[in-house]
Amino acid sequence: MEGPSAPAVRRDPYEVLSVTRDSSDQEIKSAYRKLALKYHPDKNASNPEASELFKEVAYSYSILSDPEKRRQYDTAGFEALEHDAMDMEIDLSNLGTVNTMFAALFSKLGVPIKTTVSANVLEEALNGTVTVRPLPLGTSFSGKVEKQSAHFFGVTINEQQAQSGIVVRVSSSAQSKFKLLYFEQEANGSYGLGLQEDSEKTGKVTSAGMYFLHFQVYRMDSTVNALAMAKDPDAAFFKRLEGLQPCEVSELKPGTHIFAVYGDNFFKPATYTIEAMCAKSYEDTTQKLKEIEVQILSKRNDLRQFETEYRKALARFQEVTNRFNLEKQAVDELLKERDQIHCSFTTVRTLANSSGISNGGVGSSSRTRNDDIMIDSQSEDGSFEWRDKSNKKKWFNLNLNRSDKKL
Numbered sequence: 001m002e003g004p005s006a007p008a009v010r011r012d013p014y015e016v017l018s019v020t021r022d023s024s025d026q027e028i029k030s031a032y033r034k035l036a037l038k039y040h041p042d043k044n045a046s047n048p049e050a051s052e053l054f055k056e057v058a059y060s061y062s063i064l065s066d067p068e069k070r071r072q073y074d075t076a077g078f079e080a081l082e083h084d085a086m087d088m089e090i091d092l093s094n095l096g097t098v099n100t101m102f103a104a105l106f107s108k109l110g111v112p113i114k115t116t117v118s119a120n121v122l123e124e125a126l127n128g129t130v131t132v133r134p135l136p137l138g139t140s141f142s143g144k145v146e147k148q149s150a151h152f153f154g155v156t157i158n159e160q161q162a163q164s165g166i167v168v169r170v171s172s173s174a175q176s177k178f179k180l181l182y183f184e185q186e187a188n189g190s191y192g193l194g195l196q197e198d199s200e201k202t203g204k205v206t207s208a209g210m211y212f213l214h215f216q217v218y219r220m221d222s223t224v225n226a227l228a229m230a231k232d233p234d235a236a237f238f239k240r241l242e243g244l245q246p247c248e249v250s251e252l253k254p255g256t257h258i259f260a261v262y263g264d265n266f267f268k269p270a271t272y273t274i275e276a277m278c279a280k281s282y283e284d285t286t287q288k289l290k291e292i293e294v295q296i297l298s299k300r301n302d303l304r305q306f307e308t309e310y311r312k313a314l315a316r317f318q319e320v321t322n323r324f325n326l327e328k329q330a331v332d333e334l335l336k337e338r339d340q341i342h343c344s345f346t347t348v349r350t351l352a353n354s355s356g357i358s359n360g361g362v363g364s365s366s367r368t369r370n371d372d373i374m375i376d377s378q379s380e381d382g383s384f385e386w387r388d389k390s391n392k393k394k395w396f397n398l399n400l401n402r403s404d405k406k407l
Helices: 013-017 025-039 048-064 067-080 097-108 119-127 159-164 222-231 279-343 347-354 401-406
Strands: 132-134 139-145 150-157 166-172 178-185 191-198 200-202 205-212 218-220 244-246 255-263 270-278 373-378 384-388
Touching: 013 025, 013 048, 025 048, 025 119, 025 191, 048 067, 119 191, 119 255, 139 150, 139 255, 150 166, 150 270, 159 166, 159 279, 166 178, 166 279, 178 205, 178 270, 191 205, 218 279, 244 279, 255 270, 270 279
Parallel strands: 132 150
Antiparallel strands: 139 270, 150 255, 166 205, 166 270, 178 191, 178 255, 200 205, 218 244, 373 384
């Protein structure tokens, strides 16, 4: 269900987005929004070229929006990027019923299916025609949003709350798939998509959250780990923390901020509960999150180093295991050959030869000097079986007393 990692013919990402190499992140984001909406498949159903241009724009933005990937590209071009780790998002708005069913099946099996936000929702936000519900801090709202639709909420914060930081979380006890979106307000009253978090299954619920706490918070992209597992299950553990991506916004200014819950289910509405909180009431929890983010980043660096050691040890283990099997086979063959040689030391063969048994007489019986011992037959391994005839009675020495009595 994944799209290609890159367009067939790759162009300079700066050229695709019509920006310069010294463009700011905000300039790159604005250029991407305009082009993505222009070439979105929803708006170009009759233009197959628009779909390819949309993928090219998304691919270019995936490079320039990530500081590390942008640095790698600026240094050494496309060759410096890990193409297989750059997955494309899938637009399900134009999928037929059959394809949608396959996508739902893969999602049910745990394969992450990334989707784009509907062009209709983005266009309504840019036109400023959406309905915004107020969501005061410390409150929650439960609702049900149709697939490929969105419910918008306005969270208003003052100076003190902005300094303390805020958290917006969405959860679904029904394990619905959804997106948590953050829109930046433009000067003309429109809303441009700034952040997007896909829901993740945690236990018996699905959830997504945005944390504006004045320090770098990371989100987990499970697709990276899933792709690594598909290619090399042994490497999946080492790639588990590679999905950590820094959130672009770490703090909010005083004022009203727009969030939205986007229905991402394949066939039915998504049930959800959204809540907004001030971090002032969660100072201990906020400090623990800050510490754990640092520990996870440190652990990611440790795993990168440990992977090299593990690979070397694993290669050495495979080497000695192969040698073990070869040595075991060699020892077994030598012992087998030794046993065969031991068996060749026997008087049976010498005695049989001296009695006139020729090669052509194998399988026949012949007498030795002792009439009570007979060579009966030769077995498969070349040895001879002997039978002692001394205790057997002759037929003419049988006791016939019973017959006499009858007479």
